Every structure is written in C-alpha cells, then in structure tokens.
Amino acid sequence: MSARLHLRPGKEKPLRQRHPWIFSGAIQRVQGQPAPGEIVAVHAADGAWLAWAEFNPHSQIRARAISWEQAWPDEAFWRARLAASIARRRQLLPAAFAEVGACRLVFAESDGLPGLIVDRYGPHLVLQALTAGAEARKAETVRHLVDLLQPASIVERDDPMRGKEGLPPAAGALYGQPPAEPALIDEQGHRFLVDLAGGQKTGFYLDQAGNRADLAPYCAGAEVLNAFSYTGAFSVYALAAGARHVLNLDASAEALDLAARNLALNGFGPERWALMQADVFTQLRVWRDADPQAGGRRFDLIILDPPKFASSRGQIDRAARGYKDINWLAMRLLRPGGLLATFSCSGLIDRDLFQKILFAAALDAGREARILRQFSQAVDHPVLLTFPEAAYLKGCLCHVA
Incomplete structure (x- = not known):
C-alpha cells in the first residue's frame, strides 16, 4: 500500500481545482515513510481520496500532484504523458521536428510532468530533472524518449533548483554520444549554434522564439543595443530585418564568442555588429554619464533580456529595484522616439508588478513612455490554466519620447 498524505481541514480546495502543488503547511500528517520522489496518495481531512502526488520531504513544496484519477500511475501512464506532450508540439510547431529544428518538448507541470x-x-535532447519525482523516474524517462524520438543523444543539464529540492548536481550524457561541438539548429530560417553542455538554461532561450520574430520589424534601420545578448539571437533577427548596426553587450566572453559565430553563420559581416564584454549595469551607467560627443552612446532601440533576478519571495523587492535601475538606465540612453524591448523571466515578478516598475523607471528618467505591445513566452512553453505559476516570461515594447 502506498504512503498517504492527509491534508489539514480546508486545505484541499486548490488540489480539487487541479493545482498541483501541496505545500508543507497544508499537510496534517504523513502516513508511512515515503522516500523522496515516491508516489503517495493524497487525502482530504475527512479521509476522501484526492490525487496521486510525488513526495519530497526536503522541499517546501512537499508534494506535486500528477493524477486525479484513482488508477495507479504506472510506466504506461508516464509514457502516455510524454507522448502527449510531444504530440502537442508536433501539432503546433511541425518545423521544430525538422532535421535541425528546435523546441521545448516538455514543460514540467504544464505538461503534467x-x-x-x-x-x-x-x-539531440537536453533534459533537466528539477524535482525528486523527476529524478526518481529519470532512467524511465530516458527509455521512453529514446523509444518515442530515437535521438542521437540525451544530455542532462544541472540547475540551481535541484539544490532547493535536496538533489545533488547532475550533468552529462544520459544516452548516446553528445556532439563535441555546439549543435546546429534552425529557427524560422535563422541558424544558431547551441552549446549543449555549457551556457545558460539548456543552451538557448527557446522561450523567446516568438518574441524575436515579433520584435524584428521594429529594428529596421535602427542602431540597436542588445544587452545581456547571450547567443546573439535577438541580434541575428534584428540584422536580418534591416537593423543598421547591433552592439552585443554581455558579461560572458564565452557567450560573446558564440554570438559572433552565430552572426557570422547567418552571413552578417563585422561592419554591422560589435561585441562588448562588460557588466551591463556598469556599462550603461558609463554611457549615461559620458557626453554623447565624448564616448557616450545613444541608441534607437534597446533590448533588455536579463537573467532571473528573483528566485524566492524574499528576493522580490531587491529584484524590483534591479529591474527599475536597468530600465531607467536604458530609457536614459534612448534617442527621443526610441524603442525599449524589455523582459523579465522572474516568475515572481508578475506582469502587473513589471508594468509598475517600468512606470517608476520612466518617471525617474523624465521620459514619456507608452507600451506598444506585450510579450510572453513561446507556444512550446504553455501555461496550464490550473497552474498560473508557469507564466514566468513577460515583456513590453515601449515607445520612449
């Protein structure tokens, strides 16, 4: 018999509404001694059966619901979940399944995994197991992925979230032989090299695919600053759309080297782009303080795509100050009538708060700004309606007078 979680009175409502997270404070008692990643039965305070969930005693999210059907979630259950997730991408993004296509195949809770x-x-596939449950079924997941997709290799990438779940670091080949060189992908006719073993996230910001395409037309004829440029993907789209010049600014020499390779791969000569290795906050302040006639810079369009500033609720205030500072600096560096494409991938900074931050930045910069359009994550990063926490990426295109 499986172990059981019994919830406190009144704590079953989110679970009945199909929200998958069960926090430690919602649990009255644990019947049995479930190991990390073990599947447990969840019961309401009155004893009513609610769901199956994956347990982790080392996480504040003590359990994650996986099924609201009483049938035991066996290996066929997991294979069917994976197959359904892949099938949705085949339906929505058929080009991503071409020889060098790319997309997110599984997006955690939003895909029931x-x-x-x-x-x-x-x-090639890149996998991250970020919870005890995902870790416990990792070998099974690899078997199913090989059966469903026949990949050349499956590479595991580490993530700080594993530490919060009480899991050790994990990285390396799970199947096959990963490429010794960066993998080549095609995104909407643009080619990119992706470092499957290094870099950020899983090697490429797939979540920005639609935003790159949507922003590109606004770059025509513009002098563009791509801050936190990483692989230079926004820069490739901007130049392809007719940007006059793009400056790629990033703190990482490795990222800038990859950006240069990607720009050259797409046929753009160095007369149309430049690289600068520097801390973005520091460099923007240098340009702000310098006379435009003596080393200061001004731009027609600035792209701000910083890394996550808040990974816990205790960091929200500090993150908000960071977002305000970087957007204030960018607004100061735009020519009158310039455009600011600004993003936040911090899920704890919701869209409403982000817009308030932009309001405060514009006010302090003494600039009149208007939101022209909103950005969000790509279609292969869906948001399950019962799990709004999946909506982490938001952005705005602002006209700054």
Missing part, C-alpha cells in the same frame, strides 16, 4: 524539462536541438 512536474519538474521535467526536455528540449530538442536537432537530433
């Missing part, structure tokens, strides 16, 4: 991330980069 808590803690599991799987990205496709051509014939």
Whole structure:
C-alpha cells in the first residue's frame, strides 16, 4: 500500500481545482515513510481520496500532484504523458521536428510532468530533472524518449533548483554520444549554434522564439543595443530585418564568442555588429554619464533580456529595484522616439508588478513612455490554466519620447 498524505481541514480546495502543488503547511500528517520522489496518495481531512502526488520531504513544496484519477500511475501512464506532450508540439510547431529544428518538448507541470524539462536541438535532447519525482523516474524517462524520438543523444543539464529540492548536481550524457561541438539548429530560417553542455538554461532561450520574430520589424534601420545578448539571437533577427548596426553587450566572453559565430553563420559581416564584454549595469551607467560627443552612446532601440533576478519571495523587492535601475538606465540612453524591448523571466515578478516598475523607471528618467505591445513566452512553453505559476516570461515594447 502506498504512503498517504492527509491534508489539514480546508486545505484541499486548490488540489480539487487541479493545482498541483501541496505545500508543507497544508499537510496534517504523513502516513508511512515515503522516500523522496515516491508516489503517495493524497487525502482530504475527512479521509476522501484526492490525487496521486510525488513526495519530497526536503522541499517546501512537499508534494506535486500528477493524477486525479484513482488508477495507479504506472510506466504506461508516464509514457502516455510524454507522448502527449510531444504530440502537442508536433501539432503546433511541425518545423521544430525538422532535421535541425528546435523546441521545448516538455514543460514540467504544464505538461503534467512536474519538474521535467526536455528540449530538442536537432537530433539531440537536453533534459533537466528539477524535482525528486523527476529524478526518481529519470532512467524511465530516458527509455521512453529514446523509444518515442530515437535521438542521437540525451544530455542532462544541472540547475540551481535541484539544490532547493535536496538533489545533488547532475550533468552529462544520459544516452548516446553528445556532439563535441555546439549543435546546429534552425529557427524560422535563422541558424544558431547551441552549446549543449555549457551556457545558460539548456543552451538557448527557446522561450523567446516568438518574441524575436515579433520584435524584428521594429529594428529596421535602427542602431540597436542588445544587452545581456547571450547567443546573439535577438541580434541575428534584428540584422536580418534591416537593423543598421547591433552592439552585443554581455558579461560572458564565452557567450560573446558564440554570438559572433552565430552572426557570422547567418552571413552578417563585422561592419554591422560589435561585441562588448562588460557588466551591463556598469556599462550603461558609463554611457549615461559620458557626453554623447565624448564616448557616450545613444541608441534607437534597446533590448533588455536579463537573467532571473528573483528566485524566492524574499528576493522580490531587491529584484524590483534591479529591474527599475536597468530600465531607467536604458530609457536614459534612448534617442527621443526610441524603442525599449524589455523582459523579465522572474516568475515572481508578475506582469502587473513589471508594468509598475517600468512606470517608476520612466518617471525617474523624465521620459514619456507608452507600451506598444506585450510579450510572453513561446507556444512550446504553455501555461496550464490550473497552474498560473508557469507564466514566468513577460515583456513590453515601449515607445520612449
């Protein structure tokens, strides 16, 4: 018999509404001694059966619901979940399944697979197991992925979230032989090299695919600053759309080297782009303080795509100050009538708060700003309506007078 979680009175409502997270404070008692990642039965205070969930005694999210059907979630259950997730991408993004296509195949809770991330980069897959449950079924997941997709390799990437779940670091080949060189992908006719073993996230910001395409037309004829440029993907789209010049600014020499390779791969000569290795906050302040005639810079369009500033609720205030500061600096560096494409991938900074931050930044910069359009994550990063926490990426295109 499986172990059981008994919830406190009144704590079953989110679970009945199909929200998958069960926090430690909602649990009255644990019957049995479930190991991390073990599937447990969840019961209401009155004893009513509610769901199956994956347990983790080391996480504040004590359990993650996986099924609201009483049938035991066996291996066929997990294979069917994976197959359904992949089928949705085939329906929505058929081009991503071409020889060098790329997309997110599995987006954790939004696909009914808590803690599991799987990205496709051509014939190679990158996997992240971010929860005890995903870790416990990792070998099973690899078997199913091989059966369903026949990849050349499956590479595991580490993530700080594993530490919060009480899991050790994990990285390396799970199947096949990963490429010694960066993998080649095609995104809407643009080619990119992706480092499957290094870099940020799983090697490429797949979540920005639609935003890159949507922003590109506004770059025509513009002098563009791509801050936190990483692989230079926004820069490739901007130049392809007719940007006059793009400056790629990033603190990482490795990222800038990859950006240069990606720009050259797409046929753009160095007369149309430049690289600068520097801390973005520091460099923007240098330009702000310098006379435009003596080393200061001004731009027609600035892209701000910083890394996550808040990974816990205790960091929200500090993150908000960081977002305000970087957007204030960018607004000061735009020519009158310039455009600011600004993003936040911190899920704890919701869209409403982000817009308030932009309001405060514009006010302090003494600039009149208007939101022209909103950005969000790509279609292969869906938001399950019962799990709004999946909506983490938001952005705005602002006209700054």
